[in-house]
Amino acid sequence: MKTVYVVSDLHMFCRRSQWEKHLDAIHEAATVADMFIFNGDTVDFKWSCFSTVSQTVLHAVRFFRELATKYPRCNFHVNLGNHDHVQPFIFALDALAREVDNFSWHPYYLRINNTIFLHGDVANRKMSHHQLERYRRRWDAYRNRRQGQIKNRVYDAAFRAGAHVAISKLAFPHRRTVKRVVAYLEDIGHASTHGVEQVYFGHTHVPISGYQYGGVVFHNGGAPMEGIGFQLLKAVV
Numbered sequence: 001m002k003t004v005y006v007v008s009d010l011h012m013f014c015r016r017s018q019w020e021k022h023l024d025a026i027h028e029a030a031t032v033a034d035m036f037i038f039n040g041d042t043v044d045f046k047w048s049c050f051s052t053v054s055q056t057v058l059h060a061v062r063f064f065r066e067l068a069t070k071y072p073r074c075n076f077h078v079n080l081g082n083h084d085h086v087q088p089f090i091f092a093l094d095a096l097a098r099e100v101d102n103f104s105w106h107p108y109y110l111r112i113n114n115t116i117f118l119h120g121d122v123a124n125r126k127m128s129h130h131q132l133e134r135y136r137r138r139w140d141a142y143r144n145r146r147q148g149q150i151k152n153r154v155y156d157a158a159f160r161a162g163a164h165v166a167i168s169k170l171a172f173p174h175r176r177t178v179k180r181v182v183a184y185l186e187d188i189g190h191a192s193t194h195g196v197e198q199v200y201f202g203h204t205h206v207p208i209s210g211y212q213y214g215g216v217v218f219h220n221g222g223a224p225m226e227g228i229g230f231q232l233l234k235a236v237v
């Protein structure tokens, strides 16, 4: 039995994220965890406050290196999401994984025994793995281009009005969301028929705690943003 902590959607370096408020909790969890999983959109390349991709990569890698070095008994895993599936970041993660023993990364998911961890952008619509690859490529090439200050201010204003909370809830009702995740898991051969009983995901910014569907239990820790619930989730695998 291993103790796993999982956190999703930190959206590091996006000024609308309160990720820094949760650093103490992350460090605390890392002292007791066997594994720590960052479940996608850990770094936000689209809304980064740094002016270049390489600066964002540098700060992100420094964060992971310091954490993994400080807690050598904990294995750190980074699953990618749509906001951090970016080629320069992947090169840097590869290098870090070679440098640091207790660090690894995965483009789409990590399965351990009866539990699977994935970002959850497959819940946007019904997607096969092939379609998810195409979707991520479009983010890498176009949608993750850093947005300018004016657009950032417009988003800040909409954010203060709570638009993000309403939109997430409308777009991702529990049942529709988990149905799409199940369809994807069937496509990749990690559904309940393949022994999966627990699914940890993020992306939707809608917390889910122990929702059952199709013989599987779903967990979503939300996002560290105003008006949205957020927590580190603990799993035993």
Ligand SMILES: [Mn+2]
Binding pocket: 040, 041, 081, 082, 083, 119, 121, 203, 204
């Ligand atoms: Mn996402």
